[in-house]
Amino acid sequence: MNQISPLAYVHPEAKLGDNNIIGPFCYIDRDVEIGDNNVMQNSVTIHVGARIGNNNEFFPGASISTKPQDLKFRGEETTCIVGDNNSIRENVTISRGTASKGKTVVGSNNLLMENMHVGHDCVLGSGLIIGNSTKLAGEVVVDDNAILSGSVLVHQFCHIGGYVMVQGGSRSPMDIPPYIIAGRDPLKYCGLNLVGLRRRGFSNEQIDLIHNTYRLLYNTGTLKEGIEEVRKTLPMTKEVEYILNFVENSQRGIIR
Template sequence: MNIISPMAFVDPEAKLGDNNVIGPFCFIDKNVVIGNNNKLYNSVTIHTGARIGDNNEFFPGASISTKPQDLKYKGEDTLCEIGNNNSIRETVTISRGTASKGKTTIGSGCLLMENVHIAHDCVIGNGLIMGNSTKMAGEVVIDDNAIISATVLCHQFCRIGGYVMIQGGCRFSQDIPPFIIAGKEPTRYCGINIIGLRRRGFSNEAIETIHDTYRIIYANGIIKDGIQEARAKYPGVKEVEYICTFIENSKRGIIR
């Protein structure tokens, strides 16, 4: 049974699962699908195209599946997909997709703090933490278990690797490869995210291998040669292959 405040509006075409709580002054548009056990505090807006899983919390002022802030958007039907067990804090805005990808995707187990913005066609992984007032431009991709501190600005089309820690106030327009700390001004490589990796259960051996891989790659004048050397030294090691493949597939180049 859903609990819906008499001061909330739920469009008759919206589809709700079970045990959802919809607080006062919430607005749920048509063409919205919401799963089970979600809680929407007061003044949450769920726009058309939202597809929301289970056990999510939406705090006051959150605006989900908003019209893309992209002048190329011509009103096409697109989606904003949100997984399970997320905490979407106050005044977070998440745009739906455009014709480019058709949807914006948020994984599961994420914490998006106050005033975060996720633009159109972003692909956000699982287990992420984003600090207050951090902004992701269009078509950004973030891999699982990244931690992005407050007031970070990310250029469109960038990719952020898994298990990274990005220091507060950073702004960047290149990709950030996995397992590292990124910070300072301009944003650059500041070492391995050792504490984060230990908390995630990485062994000391794996951490040392990751550290040595970056030493090889960054010390080499030509990135391609560094990748070849790292692969030769650590054949078949999944963390090394993730790093090398990430860098090889980077379209904007990586921070140095």
């Protein structure tokens, strides 16, 4: 049975699963689907197009599936998909999609800290930690297990690789490839995210191979020549392939 405060509003067309807690002053709009065992503390707003999984906790002031901050948006029917086991802290805003992709996606097991923003058509993976006041512009992609510290600003269309650590207060105008620490101003490659990789169970052999991949990429002539040297010199493990595919498909270029 759902526990719905008498001070909350739930649209009669909203679809709720079981055992959800909806606190006072929450607002659940039409065309919303919510799974099981979610907690919405007071003053949470769930707008049109939200598709929410199970076991999520939303803290006061969170606003999910908000109207996109995109002047090209014309009211098309789009969605905002949130997976399972997420902690979405105070005043987090997540916009729904536009005609570009049709949906904004947030995976599972993420911690989105206070006052951060997820723009329209973003695709966020799982296992992320995104710090206070970090802002992701439209159509940003963040792969699994990345950590973005506080007050990071990410340009639209950027791609952030998995297992990265991004320094607080950074501005990211380019793609950030996986497994690294990104910091300084302007944003640069600052070595591997060794602590993060070891915590995630990467072996010394895997870490050495990732290190050698970046050594060749960044120190062998052009980026194209570096990619060729990696393919010629190193074994093509899934980690190496991930790095090379990321670099080869980068639309904005990678940080150096």
